[in-house]
Amino acid sequence: MVKSSFMDIGCNKAKTNEVLAAFGKLVENNATDGALDFNTISTQPFMPYWKYIILYRYLPNEDDFIVTMFGVQVGELHGEDWTGKKISELGIGGEATKEMIKLNRMAMNDGKIIYASGAVNFDKDEYRTWHQMKVPFKHQGGASGVLVCMVSNWKDDLGEGA
Numbered sequence: 001m002v003k004s005s006f007m008d009i010g011c012n013k014a015k016t017n018e019v020l021a022a023f024g025k026l027v028e029n030n031a032t033d034g035a036l037d038f039n040t041i042s043t044q045p046f047m048p049y050w051k052y053i054i055l056y057r058y059l060p061n062e063d064d065f066i067v068t069m070f071g072v073q074v075g076e077l078h079g080e081d082w083t084g085k086k087i088s089e090l091g092i093g094g095e096a097t098k099e100m101i102k103l104n105r106m107a108m109n110d111g112k113i114i115y116a117s118g119a120v121n122f123d124k125d126e127y128r129t130w131h132q133m134k135v136p137f138k139h140q141g142g143a144s145g146v147l148v149c150m151v152s153n154w155k156d157d158l159g160e161g162a
Contacts, residue, residue, distance in 0.1 A: 014115035014131035019151045023049050024113065027135055034111040035136035036147055054082070054148040056104055057139050064088050065104050065145065077130060077152045104146045107134035 014020055026049075030040050040046070041053070051073040056065035067082040075081050082090060087100050107114045114134040132150040139145050 014117045014133065017131045017151055019049075019052065020115070020131055020133050020149060023052075023149045024133060027113065027133075031135070035138050037138045038140055041147070049149060052149050052151055054150060055137060055139075055145060056087070056148070057143050057145040058104075058108060059086065062086070062088075063105075064101060068139070068145070071150075073152070074150050077150070103134060107146050108136050108144050111136050 015024075026045055027036060030036065030043075030045075032040070041050075050069075051071040053069060053071045054067060054074055055069035057068050058065055064086045066086050067084065070081050070083045087097055087104070090097070092100065103114055103116070106112075115132070116134070117129070117131045119129045130150055130152040132148050135147045135149070137145040137147040
């Protein structure tokens with residue numbers, strides 16, 4: 001459960017984070033019409049980043065997003081796997097939930113990458129900082145969505161942290 005959080009949209013720390021910068025180059029070189037799809041992210045160059053990826057599929061009848069993939073490193077940040085859950089079911093809180101849905105919708109509809117940084121405090125006493133980029137994503141069957149690549153203040157085998 002989230003105790004509190006804050007977010008900075010367009011943050012330079014997110015844009016210059018080494019993991020996100022390298023992932024951004026992959027996106028730039030592989031996105032079709034500004035969006036990624038599962039066949040593209042299933043290729044070898046993307047595989048080292050899977051642990052950072054959250055895939056959301058848009059549910060237009062509910063104006064919500066459901067998590068279809070939740071990377072291992074992201075799960076460590078959040079302390080649980082969100083696969084199969086809607087943003088509205090995550091227990092994040094009213095305004096934060098609305099903002100998350102709004103930003104996902106913006107990335108999906110505008111076809112632009114959105115960078116953000118922030119910090120979150122779950123049931124622990126410490127804040128964990130994070131940086132992310134949101135990229136338009138096309139699911140199999142043509143359903144719209146968003147891919148989020150999210151790094152935090154952990155160290156991993158790519159040698160990077162937030």
